Amino acid sequence: MPIDPKSFAPLSPPQRLLMGPGPSLPHPRVLRALGAPTLGHLDPAFLALMDDVQTLLRALFGTRNPLTFAVSGTGSAGMEACLVNALEAGDRVVIAQHGVFGVRMAEIASRLGCDLVKVEVPFGQSIDPERIRTAIAGKPTKLVAAVHAETSTGVRLSIPEIAAVAHEVDALCLIDCVTSLGGIPVEVDAWGVDLAFSATQKCLSCPPGLSPVTLSERAVDALRRRRSKPSSWYFDAGLLLHYWGSDRVYHHTAPINMLYALREALLVLFEEGIERVHARHLLHHRALCAGVIAMGLELAVAEPHRLPQLNPVRVPAGVDEAAVRRALLDQYNLEIGAGLGTLQGKVWRVGLMGHTARRENVVTFLGALEEVLARLGVRIARGQALAAASEVWARPD
Amino acid sequence: MPIDPKSFAPLSPPQRLLMGPGPSLPHPRVLRALGAPTLGHLDPAFLALMDDVQTLLRALFGTRNPLTFAVSGTGSAGMEACLVNALEAGDRVVIAQHGVFGVRMAEIASRLGCDLVKVEVPFGQSIDPERIRTAIAGKPTKLVAAVHAETSTGVRLSIPEIAAVAHEVDALCLIDCVTSLGGIPVEVDAWGVDLAFSATQKCLSCPPGLSPVTLSERAVDALRRRRSKPSSWYFDAGLLLHYWGSDRVYHHTAPINMLYALREALLVLFEEGIERVHARHLLHHRALCAGVIAMGLELAVAEPHRLPQLNPVRVPAGVDEAAVRRALLDQYNLEIGAGLGTLQGKVWRVGLMGHTARRENVVTFLGALEEVLARLGVRIARGQALAAASEVWARPD
Numbered sequence: 128m129p130i131d132p133k134s135f136a137p138l139s140p141p142q143r144l145l146m147g148p149g150p151s152l153p154h155p156r157v158l159r160a161l162g163a164p165t166l167g168h169l170d171p172a173f174l175a176l177m178d179d180v181q182t183l184l185r186a187l188f189g190t191r192n193p194l195t196f197a198v199s200g201t202g203s204a205g206m207e208a209c210l211v212n213a214l215e216a217g218d219r220v221v222i223a224q225h226g227v228f229g230v231r232m233a234e235i236a237s238r239l240g241c242d243l244v245k246v247e248v249p250f251g252q253s254i255d256p257e258r259i260r261t262a263i264a265g266k267p268t269k270l271v272a273a274v275h276a277e278t279s280t281g282v283r284l285s286i287p288e289i290a291a292v293a294h295e296v297d298a299l300c301l302i303d304c305v306t307s308l309g310g311i312p313v314e315v316d317a318w319g320v321d322l323a324f325s326a327t328q329k330c331l332s333c334p335p336g337l338s339p340v341t342l343s344e345r346a347v348d349a350l351r352r353r354r355s356k357p358s359s360w361y362f363d364a365g366l367l368l369h370y371w372g373s374d375r376v377y378h379h380t381a382p383i384n385m386l387y388a389l390r391e392a393l394l395v396l397f398e399e400g401i402e403r404v405h406a407r408h409l410l411h412h413r414a415l416c417a418g419v420i421a422m423g424l425e426l427a428v429a430e431p432h433r434l435p436q437l438n439p440v441r442v443p444a445g446v447d448e449a450a451v452r453r454a455l456l457d458q459y460n461l462e463i464g465a466g467l468g469t470l471q472g473k474v475w476r477v478g479l480m481g482h483t484a485r486r487e488n489v490v491t492f493l494g495a496l497e498e499v500l501a502r503l504g505v506r507i508a509r510g511q512a513l514a515a516a517s518e519v520w521a522r523p524d
Numbered sequence: 525m526p527i528d529p530k531s532f533a534p535l536s537p538p539q540r541l542l543m544g545p546g547p548s549l550p551h552p553r554v555l556r557a558l559g560a561p562t563l564g565h566l567d568p569a570f571l572a573l574m575d576d577v578q579t580l581l582r583a584l585f586g587t588r589n590p591l592t593f594a595v596s597g598t599g600s601a602g603m604e605a606c607l608v609n610a611l612e613a614g615d616r617v618v619i620a621q622h623g624v625f626g627v628r629m630a631e632i633a634s635r636l637g638c639d640l641v642k643v644e645v646p647f648g649q650s651i652d653p654e655r656i657r658t659a660i661a662g663k664p665t666k667l668v669a670a671v672h673a674e675t676s677t678g679v680r681l682s683i684p685e686i687a688a689v690a691h692e693v694d695a696l697c698l699i700d701c702v703t704s705l706g707g708i709p710v711e712v713d714a715w716g717v718d719l720a721f722s723a724t725q726k727c728l729s730c731p732p733g734l735s736p737v738t739l740s741e742r743a744v745d746a747l748r749r750r751r752s753k754p755s756s757w758y759f760d761a762g763l764l765l766h767y768w769g770s771d772r773v774y775h776h777t778a779p780i781n782m783l784y785a786l787r788e789a790l791l792v793l794f795e796e797g798i799e800r801v802h803a804r805h806l807l808h809h810r811a812l813c814a815g816v817i818a819m820g821l822e823l824a825v826a827e828p829h830r831l832p833q834l835n836p837v838r839v840p841a842g843v844d845e846a847a848v849r850r851a852l853l854d855q856y857n858l859e860i861g862a863g864l865g866t867l868q869g870k871v872w873r874v875g876l877m878g879h880t881a882r883r884e885n886v887v888t889f890l891g892a893l894e895e896v897l898a899r900l901g902v903r904i905a906r907g908q909a910l911a912a913a914s915e916v917w918a919r920p921d
Binding site (some may be wrong): 358 | 719
């Protein structure tokens with residue numbers, strides 16, 4: 128067990144172009160913010176920074192919810208935090224499952240001893256709100272949960288209809304915004320969402336490590352009416368609101384420097400302007416799709432359900448998808464994602480999230496993919512992709 | 525809700541001298557490491573970095589445990605991760621409670637529906653292992669948990685005796701090493717500890733955000749024999765070992781840049797040498813104590829139980845302790861901690877953790893405290909502290 132520190136190379140991670148399902152490229156200002164001097168978690172200067180983070184997150188979530196903050200963990204921690212606070216053993220919960228992250232929510236709810244009703248569709252498809260109404264079946268239901276932007280499939284759901292269906296039986300509505308927040312509009316208050324969670328490493332151009340969450344007054348009321356304490360102390364929103372709320376009581380030591388990064392990321396986003404950020408994601412998504420299609424490849428999601436920030440490209444028959452990803456990584460320092468769950472081996476997931484969603488990255492990706500596929504002997508249309516993308520940029524509408 | 529980004533000041537946290545109960549001062553190399561280019565969580569270059577972190581953590585914990593890794597959360601997340609994996613409803617658990625963090629372990633265990641037996645002593649005292657044996661009472665017990673270094677009181681326990689008492693009834697032994705790891709010796713294997721957790725922001729000179737943990741083969745066997753899944757999915761060690769183990773299956777997106785920081789912090793520590801790091805903590809602790817006593821103040825913990833890295837100084841009668849801390853912060857950029865729990869208002873907690881444990885910081889603290897107390901009219905011996913500290917440094921033994 129003795130350690131020879133000289134046998135460890137100095138830290139020097141390669142500069143990858145991150146075009147997978149997240150993490151995406153952090154903004155350079157965000158990486159710099161990470162290294163600012165650490166403050167104590169009760170320092171007045173840090174408490175002021177927490178206020179800023181909350182104000183900015185409320186604006187981004189489209190909410191006035193006082194209980195809007197960052198969970199000290201990654202996106203899955205935010206998912207668990209929302210479920211563990213909203214649910215207790217025996218509660219009826221309806222979960223829309225159209226990908227890996229819906230499956231994950233159902234797994235967490237089942238560990239909590241809930242009466243779980245799943246609404247399942249094959250991965251890659253959308254879910255009709257009518258199917259959720261059928262599953263609710265007019266019965267008393269505590270929570271209806273759905274994934275707004277399924278990172279595993281690239282499919283978006285329309286949330287207002289789902290929230291309305293939930294409220295018909297007075298259920299809370301929980302949405303997973305991990306991949307949507309900052310990439311496409313999220314309107315928590317206007318849509319009637321009661322709990323939402325996201326993550327820093329997708330469209331916020333920030334490294335992974337925090338999970339922004341928001342809970343409506345209805346959700347907080349439900350919390351107050353619980354018969355039992357949440358099974359988790361770390362994620363107990365009733366305790367966390369004393370730290371993130373005005374009394375500032377110590378709960379746990381917040382990840383100080385990650386919160387610097389999140390504040391900076393949110394400022395970068397609002398400096399560009401939220402509508403412009405959404406438009407940028409959409410524009411480069413359209414260019415990327417045009418290029419991919421011009422190459423003779425197919426997108427795995429039907430157009431009305433496509434997420435701009437996550438583009439699942441079908442792997443052509445007979446192609447070793449992992450070899451393509453490895454060549455892109457080794458020869459281009461370019462990371463794209465594999466398929467997850469039932470889509471494993473069938474798609475590549477190409478992310479255009481946050482700071483990654485820029486014209487130069489689309490050009491690099493299209494060029495690198497064309498070169499690698501051609502070299503591996505895959506039949507594609509050569510020399511077409513860039514022109515097709517260029518046409519989108521020339522006429523952004 | 526509209527945001528005017530210009531109304532937010534550029535990020536510019538003051539450079540504090542962090543001498544509270546943590547976070548401590550990160551090493552400058554660690555802050556720089558935080559800003560290195562983000563990698564994907566399945567990138568081969570990142571997987572190699574995870575291997576390094578595990579190797580270095582094993583050496584620091586004094587263990588060969590394969591399941592040694594960093595929980596994606598702060599120290600309390602590591603606490604909850606250990607308890608939620610070790611315990612299920614109905615299990616008998618004995619918890620030694622000599623401060624706030626023992627109370628916290630008991631709170632988490634009670635949420636898990638355990639049969640909880642507390643061994644309580646007043647905050648600030650140590651716990652005789654005989655009292656733990658009495659509490660176990662020869663009955664089948666799943667877990668015995670104790671805080672090695674109580675951050676709320678500055679008291680250390682002797683763990684080998686507690687582990688031996690636990691093993692008499694074949695119970696697992698869990699220890700909280702949040703404030704001990706890197707400050708005083710921790711020998712998981714030699715002491716017979718089955719589960720241990722720590723945190724990055726104390727003696728590792730790294731910002732908060734990760735919780736190093738280790739589980740013995742006995743703990744992993746117990747995990748395999750559980751009657752039910754752990755109530756937490758995020759902290760489920762059976763799933764996490766597939767990501768941190770050789771199969772590298774995606775569980776959640778690791779906090780990549782925080783892991784850069786942890787690797788760098790561990791290398792900095794091993795470059796200095798672990799025995800030398802412990803000796804440095806002890807030396808500057810002795811100097812600080814000598815200075816504080818020369819000033820006419822008292823330490824709140826009896827000498828054999830003192831932690832070098834956390835020094836509780838009794839607040840003299842009639843002194844407004846918060847005013848002293850505020851003056852140190854406002855006029856010296858120097859943070860010390862308040863008392864917690866039953867010690868609130870009675871002590872200041874002065875940390876000498878990791879990169880904070882240096883001679884210049886002891887000098888600054890003694891000088892600043894003397895100046896502030898004298899200015900506030902507190903009767904202390906003036907002009908003695910530095911000479912007393914200096915004598916310790918002159919004869920380090």
